[in-house]
Amino acid sequence: MGKLVLLHKADSIYEDEPDVVYDFPRSYLKAVEEAVGDWIVYYEPVKAGPRGYFAVARIDRVIPKPGVEGRFLAMIAPGTFLPFDREVPRLVGGRPMEAALTEPDGSPKKGGAVQLAVRRLPEAEFARIVNLGLPQDLERIEETRYDPRPAGFDEGAEPFERPVLERLTRRPYRDVAFRRKVREAYGYRCAMSGLMLRNGGGRPEVQAAHIRPVDRRGSDSVRNGLALSGTLHWMFDRGLISVADDNETILVSRNKVPDEVVSRLLRQDGKLWKPGDTANWPSPANLTWHRENVFGQVIGDEPISWE
Structure with missing residues (x-):
């Protein structure tokens, strides 16, 4: 298994429905098959819109796309898709979120890997992106949104930090x-x-x-x-x-x-x-x-x- 970044554009020729299915060509088949059972992060490229990294999901299985030679469908596991509370930009502090998109001097790469629709994503980078998009203390943020001190709220208590995958499920x-x-x-x-x-x-x-x-x-x-x-x-x-x-x-x-x-x-x-x-x-x-x-x-x- 292995985690991935999947590019999604609303006006793409590929028939994606991010919470249901991801449509992709044969050139990415090996990488996507390796990710079956694991989690992916959806990303909207700069030219398609401002969202950056915008959701997470888990791949359930991969099948050939019916009636279309050379195309495949990554079926999203039901109940796993979750949009980010805060969309995560491609660059944070001028540096890409993905090391594979970063030059040795820390500047963003151009072309090449940047244009790949499917990219492998190391565990640490996956966790960083998810933690920015879906904060650990989201429940507390919502609980105190309109009442800074709701009944039973312990002001000195620290939020319980759960592992990323536990939180996502x-x-x-x-x-x-x-x-x-x-x-x-x-x-x-x-x-x-x-x-x-x-x-x-x-x-x-x-x-x-x-x-x-x-x-x-x-x-x-x-x-x-x-x-x-x-x-x-x-x-x-x-x-x-x-x-x-x-x-x-x-x-x-x-x-x-x-x-x-x-x-x-x-x-x-x-x-x-x-x-x-x-x-x-x-x-x-x-x-x-x-x-x-x-x-x-x-x-x-x-x-x-x-x-």
């Missing part, structure tokens, strides 16, 4: 990272009501909902998330509401949800409020999965009260 840590990125993408505004509510301390009331649950092979990508108020999150998870195949019209289970509830809770135009960055718009595939597997089934047997 801890559900509580991943939930915090997912919530921060989804709410930020939607500007802390509910995608279905259009409201941006904050409590007295300034804390956003909007929650982050997985469109396809992680335990049903969903990912922690922003494209698998919707920012929703608590009530709408509950309704979405229970199949009372969903999104139509135009990827923006809100569907309602009319036999379960009274018209007055719809008029109070949903945007007047009945359309989703989407992030400003189209790269963060909900994935059509995930919306289709929710519509076909959750909507209308009304999870749970408890009676619904709309009082």
Whole structure:
């Protein structure tokens, strides 16, 4: 096994879906096969955008791309993709994050290795990039974001330092990272009501909902998330509401949800409020999965009260 950097460009001829699959040519097959079972870092090159290193994931397996000679697909292990809380630039202090991209005098190399779409990444450099993108104390950062001294917070306690891979697989840590990125993408505004509510301390009331649950092979990508108020999150998870195949019209289970509830809770135009960055718009595939597997089934047997 071995860790890699994988270049990803939104407008590439390669059909990548970073939380699902990475499309690559035969020239990189050996390196990618060696990385099966190990972790990779996604990188957006300077000419494609400003993100730099922007996410981490684990390769599950490699298969030939159906119907395309000389192309292969690295399948991402379900539940492993995680966007960085802070995107990591290619250069820090004028020096590249990767030693392979650094001249002996510390300056950045040009051409050659810099242009490779797949690059081997030493363990120490992987850990450094991840620690910058996903801080050790992310949970504490979020906990104290709107209240510097929340109840039960021990001011003198040091955050428990977990190894990188343990942190990447801890559900509580991943939930915090997912919530921060989804709410930020939607500007802390509910995608279905259009409201941006904050409590007295300034804390956003909007929650982050997985469109396809992680335990049903969903990912922690922003494209698998919707920012929703608590009530709408509950309704979405229970199949009372969903999104139509135009990827923006809100569907309602009319036999379960009274018209007055719809008029109070949903945007007047009945359309989703989407992030400003189209790269963060909900994935059509995930919306289709929710519509076909959750909507209308009304999870749970408890009676619904709309009082």
